[in-house]
Amino acid sequence: MTKRVTIADVARQAGLSKGAVSYALNGQPGVSESTRQRVLRLALEMGWHPNSAAKALSGARSGAFGLVLARPASTLGVEPFFMRLISGMETAMASTQTALLLQVVPDHDAEIATYRRWWAERRVDGVFLIDLCVDDKRVPVLEELRLPVMVVGGPGHHGSLAGVWIDDASAMVMVVEYLAALRHRRIARVGGVPGMLHDELRSAAFDSVADRLELEWSTTIPTDYSPERGAQATRRLLSGANPPTAIIYDNDVMAVAGVSVAHEMGVQVPGDLSIMAWDDSVLCEITHPPLTAVSRDITAYGRQLAEHLLALLNGEVVTEVQDNPPRLVVRGSTARPTDHRPAAVTG
Amino acid sequence: MTKRVTIADVARQAGLSKGAVSYALNGQPGVSESTRQRVLRLALEMGWHPNSAAKALSGARSGAFGLVLARPASTLGVEPFFMRLISGMETAMASTQTALLLQVVPDHDAEIATYRRWWAERRVDGVFLIDLCVDDKRVPVLEELRLPVMVVGGPGHHGSLAGVWIDDASAMVMVVEYLAALRHRRIARVGGVPGMLHDELRSAAFDSVADRLELEWSTTIPTDYSPERGAQATRRLLSGANPPTAIIYDNDVMAVAGVSVAHEMGVQVPGDLSIMAWDDSVLCEITHPPLTAVSRDITAYGRQLAEHLLALLNGEVVTEVQDNPPRLVVRGSTARPTDHRPAAVTG
DNA sequence: CTGAAAGCGCTTACAG
DNA sequence: CTGAAAGCGCTTACAG
Numbered sequence: 001m002t003k004r005v006t007i008a009d010v011a012r013q014a015g016l017s018k019g020a021v022s023y024a025l026n027g028q029p030g031v032s033e034s035t036r037q038r039v040l041r042l043a044l045e046m047g048w049h050p051n052s053a054a055k056a057l058s059g060a061r062s063g064a065f066g067l068v069l070a071r072p073a074s075t076l077g078v079e080p081f082f083m084r085l086i087s088g089m090e091t092a093m094a095s096t097q098t099a100l101l102l103q104v105v106p107d108h109d110a111e112i113a114t115y116r117r118w119w120a121e122r123r124v125d126g127v128f129l130i131d132l133c134v135d136d137k138r139v140p141v142l143e144e145l146r147l148p149v150m151v152v153g154g155p156g157h158h159g160s161l162a163g164v165w166i167d168d169a170s171a172m173v174m175v176v177e178y179l180a181a182l183r184h185r186r187i188a189r190v191g192g193v194p195g196m197l198h199d200e201l202r203s204a205a206f207d208s209v210a211d212r213l214e215l216e217w218s219t220t221i222p223t224d225y226s227p228e229r230g231a232q233a234t235r236r237l238l239s240g241a242n243p244p245t246a247i248i249y250d251n252d253v254m255a256v257a258g259v260s261v262a263h264e265m266g267v268q269v270p271g272d273l274s275i276m277a278w279d280d281s282v283l284c285e286i287t288h289p290p291l292t293a294v295s296r297d298i299t300a301y302g303r304q305l306a307e308h309l310l311a312l313l314n315g316e317v318v319t320e321v322q323d324n325p326p327r328l329v330v331r332g333s334t335a336r337p338t339d340h341r342p343a344a345v346t347g
Numbered sequence: 348m349t350k351r352v353t354i355a356d357v358a359r360q361a362g363l364s365k366g367a368v369s370y371a372l373n374g375q376p377g378v379s380e381s382t383r384q385r386v387l388r389l390a391l392e393m394g395w396h397p398n399s400a401a402k403a404l405s406g407a408r409s410g411a412f413g414l415v416l417a418r419p420a421s422t423l424g425v426e427p428f429f430m431r432l433i434s435g436m437e438t439a440m441a442s443t444q445t446a447l448l449l450q451v452v453p454d455h456d457a458e459i460a461t462y463r464r465w466w467a468e469r470r471v472d473g474v475f476l477i478d479l480c481v482d483d484k485r486v487p488v489l490e491e492l493r494l495p496v497m498v499v500g501g502p503g504h505h506g507s508l509a510g511v512w513i514d515d516a517s518a519m520v521m522v523v524e525y526l527a528a529l530r531h532r533r534i535a536r537v538g539g540v541p542g543m544l545h546d547e548l549r550s551a552a553f554d555s556v557a558d559r560l561e562l563e564w565s566t567t568i569p570t571d572y573s574p575e576r577g578a579q580a581t582r583r584l585l586s587g588a589n590p591p592t593a594i595i596y597d598n599d600v601m602a603v604a605g606v607s608v609a610h611e612m613g614v615q616v617p618g619d620l621s622i623m624a625w626d627d628s629v630l631c632e633i634t635h636p637p638l639t640a641v642s643r644d645i646t647a648y649g650r651q652l653a654e655h656l657l658a659l660l661n662g663e664v665v666t667e668v669q670d671n672p673p674r675l676v677v678r679g680s681t682a683r684p685t686d687h688r689p690a691a692v693t694g
Numbered sequence: 695c696t697g698a699a700a701g702c703g704c705t706t707a708c709a710g
Numbered sequence: 711c712t713g714a715a716a717g718c719g720c721t722t723a724c725a726g
Contacts, residue, residue: 253629369720
C-alpha cells in the first residue's frame with residue numbers, strides 16, 4: 001500500500017491497453033460487458049482510485065464543488081445554519097465522490113477574487129452562492145465566468161443563475177397570522193441585514209401582513225444577526241412607552257439573547273412578551289421557556305442544492321426550484337398576551 | 348475572460364520557453380532577475396493562474412488540506428467549535444493558496460476510507476485529524492499511508508504523527524481549585540464521550556484534583572455532548588438527596604441546557620448551583636446569568652494547526668506542539684454556595 | 695542563464 | 711469490440 005496504483009498497472013494486469021481500461025472503468029461503450037466486469041473487479045482488488053489531478057487535467061471534472069463564506073469568523077460558528085447546510089450538501093455529493101472546497105473570506109470582493117482564481121485554476125466544477133443580496137455584484141461575475149452555480153436563495157435576483165429557494169414570505173404571513181390569532185396587536189421584528197434578499201423579502205411580507213391584519217403597531221429593527229445587536233434591539237423595544245407584546249427574531253441566537261434581556265428586565269415570557277425564533281435549532285429547545293420557532297429543514301435544503309448542482313453539470317436544465325416551505329413549531333415562548341389594559345381593539 | 352490563460356500563452360507573449368516561464372513563476376534559479384520580473388508582471392496582466400490539476404499531476408502539491416468530520420449531522424452545527432477551528436485554519440492557509448477540503452462522514456471507518464481514497468487520488472497534501480481517541484485506529488492507517496498529518500489534540504496517543512495540543516488537564520485543575528476556593532465541596536462534572544482523549548485527560552485531572560483537595564464528593568457523568576443528555580445528567584444530579592453545589596459541563600451547549608433544567612427545578616443559579624462551561628462562546632454570554640467558562644482561543648488554535656502542517660510539508664520537523672493554555676472567564680453563573688446546612692468541612 | 699523534451703495519469707478521438 | 715497515440719498544462723532534469 002505504499003505505491004499508488006495507476007491505470008497502467010491495472011491495464012498490464014488485465015492484459016489490456018490503458019484506453020480499454022479507462023472505457024471499462026467509466027462505463028463508456030467500446031468494451032465488452034465481460035471485460036468491463038473483469039476490469040472493475042481487478043481495479044477494486046488492486047485498490048485503484050483515479051488520480052484526481054490527471055482526471056481533471058484530461059478534461060473531465062475536478063470532482064469538487066466550492067463554497068465561499070464571506071462572514072466574519074466571529075459570527076460564523078454561532079449559527080448552526082452553515083454546518084447543517086454543509087452536511088446536507090455532502091450527503092448528496094458523497095455518492096458521486098464530489099468533495100467540498102470551503103473558503104472563508106472577509107467580504108464579497110475577496111469572494112469574487114476566489115471565484116476568479118478557482119475558475120482559472122479549474123479547481124471546482126461548480127459553486128454554491130450563499131447570502132444572496134439585492135443587486136448582488138457576485139452574480140454578474142459568475143455569469144461571466146460561466147461557472148455552474150447553484151444559488152442558495154431567491155426567488156429572483158440571481159440573473160440567469162440557477163437556484164433553490166424557500167418561501168420565507170409565506171412563512172412570515174403564517175407567523176404573524178398565528179400571533180394575531182393569539183390577539184397580539186403590537187408586534188415587532190428584530191430583523192437581519194437590509195440588502196440581503198431574504199431579509200428584504202421577510203420585511204416586505206411582515207409589513208404587508210401587518211397592514212392587512214390592521215395591527216395596532218409594528219416595526220422592524222435591523223441587526224447584523226449578532227446576539228449583542230439582538231439584545232440591544234430587545235432592550236430598545238421593551239423600554240418604550242408602549243412595548244410590543246410579541247417579537248419575531250430573524251435567527252435563533254438573537255431570540256435566545258432576547259429571552260435573556262426579558263429576564264433581566266423582569267418581563268415575563270410568554271406572559272408579557274411572546275418570542276419567536278426564525279430558524280429552529282437545538283438552542284430553541286434548551287432555553288427556558290423553549291422557543292416557538294419557524295423551522296426549515298436545512299439539511300434537506302443542502303441536499304437539494306447539491307443534487308441540483310449535480311444535475312446542472314449533467315446537462316439538465318435547472319432554473320429556479322422551490323424547496324419545502326417552513327413549518328411553525330409551537331413551544332412555550334408564545335401565548336396570548338396578558339391584558340394589562342382595557343380591551344379595545346378585539347371584539 | 349472567457350478563455351483560460353496557460354503558461355504557453357505567457358511564454359509566447361514573453362518570447363520565452365514554457366520552462367523558462369515556469370522557473371520565473373516559481374522562484375526557481377535558472378532565470379535572470381529582470382526576466383523573472385517581466386514574466387511575473389506579464390502573468391499578472393494576463394490573469395494567469397496555474398491549472399491546479401496540471402500542477403498537482405506534475406508532482407507538485409495538490410494545494411489542498413483535508414478535514415474529515417465524523418460526527419452525526421445533528422450534533423455538527425451545534426457547537427461553534429468546528430467553524431471557529433476551520434476559519435482559523437483558513438487564515439493561515441489563505442497566504443499559500445491552500446484550500447480546505449471538507450468531508451462529513453458517519454463514523455471512523457468511513458473516515459479511514461476517505462483518507463485512503465484521498466491518498467490514492469492525490470487529492471490532498473495533508474490532513475487534520477480531529478477528535479483523537481485513546482487507541483485511535485485512524486492513527487496507524489495514517490502512519491501507513493505516510494500522508495502528512497496534523498493531529499488536533501494530544502498530548503501523546505498519536506504515534507509518530509505530529510500534533511498541537513492544549514493543556515486541558517491544567518485547566519481542569521484551575522477550574523476545580525477556583526470552585527474549591529469559593530467553598531464548593533460537592534462538585535459534579537457532566538463530561539463527554541469516554542475514550543476520546545481530551546475527555547479522558549479531563550476526567551483524570553478532575554479526579555486527581557478532587558482527591559488532592561479532599562472534596563466531600565465528586566462525580567463525572569458521561570454524555571454524547573448533546574443538550575438532551577446534558578439536561579438529563581443535570582436532572583439526575585439535582586434530584587439526588589445531596590446534590591452538588593457546582594457542575595462543570597464539557598461544552599457550552601450542555602451548560603446552557605443545565606441552566607434551563609435548574610430554572611425548571613427552581614434551583615437558583617448561582618445561589619444554589621454554580622455552573623461552568625468548558626468552551627466559552629457567545630452562548631455563554633447571552634444566557635441569564637451569563638456563564639463562567641473555560642476559554643480557549645479556537646481560531647488561533649486552528650491557525651497554529653495549519654501553520655504547522657504547512658511547515659511539515661516544507662520539510663520542517665514537527666512533533667508535538669503545545670498551544671496557549673485556556674483561560675478562566677468568570678461571569679455570573681458561579682458564586683460561593685448558599686449555606687443550607689451547618690458548616691462542617693470548611694475551617 | 696536559457697531552450698527542447700520527457701513525463702505525471704488520465705481521457706478520447708482515431709484507426710483497425 | 712480493442713489498441714496505439716495525442717493531448718490536457720504544468721514541472722524538472724538535461725543539454726547547450
